[in-house]
Amino acid sequence: MPTPPQGREPDPPPEGAVRPPREELTQPGSPTEEAEPGPDAATGTAAPDDGYEAALREAEDRWRRALADLDNLRKRHAKELEREAAVERARTAAAFLPVIDNLELALSHAAADPGAIVEGVQAVHDQAVNVLERLGYSRHAERGVSFDPARHEVVGVVQDPDAEPNTVVQVLRPGYGEAERQLRPAAVTVAKRE
Structure with a gap:
């Protein structure tokens, strides 16, 4: 393909003609030739910003x-x-x-x-x-109180006519502490319901 004179744009190809790749339009030694292609030369987009x-x-x-x-x-x-x-x-x-x-x-x-x-x-x-x-671990060894599964551990159930049902009759081992800060529950015997 002939080279157009300097300063003049090449004529557009005729309708339906196959356009040559972009690199073929640039002649060796022309001012538009790059020394080295950039990282995005294949896609034809500009190089990413250094920012x-x-x-x-x-x-x-x-x-x-x-x-x-x-x-x-x-x-x-x-x-x-x-x-x-x-x-x-x-x-x-x-x-x-x-x-x-x-x-x-x-x-x-x-x-x-x-x-x-x-x-x-x-x-x-x-x-x-x-x-x-x-x-912070107070002692609990009360008798006659209602059974509380959070504070008491039942080790026995007894029939006691003098005690209300579901109350602590005897404390075999005292408990120490309250709720989440409990070292251990009291081991007790509880009066059963009749």
Whole structure:
């Protein structure tokens, strides 16, 4: 195909003629020839904006930083929980130290007065119950109250003409705590319905 003179557009092909590919229109050495085709040369569209690539890189960088921050937060939280649990264990153990001291004192005086040992053990028992109460676990060993499955564990059912049906007749093992903060329910026997 002859080359049109410079500065003039080529004539359009006649109606129904097959157009040559775009690359064939450009002659080697012409000013419109590119040194290297762009990434989208095959589609004929313009190359993507560098702004999009920069924004994508920035978003990916922020995402990676957020993942790292989340991982650091998880590790810091786990260490904090471990530290808090250790502090709470130490506080609870320290609350029971006077109970142990008084038990040792009662045992050391057991030979001198056997009657006093009973009083000493009762005092230590009361002190231990008080420690549990201060920690938030009050003692429950009431008889004659209505059976509550959240606070009581039935270990036996008895026929008792003096007790109302479905009430606690005997507490075999006291319970400690309330609702969700319960160490254990009270083991009880309950009066059955006739």
